[in-house]
Amino acid sequence: MLKTILMMYVTLAPTVLAGIFNMVWIKLPFLKFLSRPIDGGKCLGDGRRIFGDNKTWKGIAGYLILNILFAVIWGFVCSGSAMKELDFFYLGHENTISYNILVGLLLGLGYSLFELPNSFLKRRLDIKPGKTISGFWKVFFIFLDQADSVFGVALVVWIFYDIGIILYLGFVLVGAATHLILNMLLYFAHLRKNMF
Numbered sequence: 001m002l003k004t005i006l007m008m009y010v011t012l013a014p015t016v017l018a019g020i021f022n023m024v025w026i027k028l029p030f031l032k033f034l035s036r037p038i039d040g041g042k043c044l045g046d047g048r049r050i051f052g053d054n055k056t057w058k059g060i061a062g063y064l065i066l067n068i069l070f071a072v073i074w075g076f077v078c079s080g081s082a083m084k085e086l087d088f089f090y091l092g093h094e095n096t097i098s099y100n101i102l103v104g105l106l107l108g109l110g111y112s113l114f115e116l117p118n119s120f121l122k123r124r125l126d127i128k129p130g131k132t133i134s135g136f137w138k139v140f141f142i143f144l145d146q147a148d149s150v151f152g153v154a155l156v157v158w159i160f161y162d163i164g165i166i167l168y169l170g171f172v173l174v175g176a177a178t179h180l181i182l183n184m185l186l187y188f189a190h191l192r193k194n195m196f
Contacts, residue, residue: 003086004167008174010078010086014070015107015153018063020182021070023191025062034058051119052129064108071104072097088161106156114152118144132194143176146183150175 009016026035034057039050075095078084084095089103119129122141127133132141154171157163163171186192 004170005174007086007088008171009178010083011088011157012153012171012175012178014074014104015067015111016178016182017070018066018108019111019149019179020186021066022059022062023186025066026056026059027191031058031061034061046124048123048126050123051116052123054129055116055119060108060112063112064105067108067111068101068104071100071107075100088157088163091161093160103156103160106159107153110152110156111149112152114150114155115148118148142180146179147172147176150179 036057037049037051037053038055038057038060039052041049043049074087075097078087078090079095084090093099122129122133125133127141132138132145150172154163154168154175157171158168183192187194
């Protein structure tokens with residue numbers, strides 16, 4: 001059990017790093033033309049935005065670029081070491097730069113695209129971007145805010161290694177808990193506006 005959790009962390013280390021550095025990336029004063037919302041400010045028939053201001057082209061670009069960068073770096077860290085045996089991406093696949101670029105690209109896509117349905121749902125419920133709902137549904141949305149991207153990232157792991165549904169859900173739970181802790185740390189470092 002502990003080895004499996006360790007393998008989850010080793011496997012997702014590049015994505016965790018990409019997520020942290022993406023918070024810095026978004027705040028940097030370059031590529032401002034990408035800071036536009038991906039929904040272009042458009043609303044649906046209910047008068048509410050599709051995704052909201054927090055889902056920007058710069059954020060998606062950051063997830064893609066940083067996941068590729070960290071996947072390649074992680075490949076070098078794992079090559080020739082015991083870490084390679086702990087990374088699901090290398091169980092049955094060669095650790096090459098081209099392979100790591102592909103994995104990084106798919107991790108970035110999985111991370112960023114799987115956040116969108118949650119944002120869409122929250123706009124339909126008139127929950128402001130970056131905020132959560134109060135009352136009965138608060139815990140559900142706090143969990144969903146942490147787990148949405150992990151559903152996509154764990155799916156990418158499953159594409160390259162048959163982890164099965166139980167381990168997939170384990171990835172989601174461990175990833176959501178880790179995401180929650182990291183968001184709290186980023187909040188205290190003033191890199192996030194809200195803790196949850």
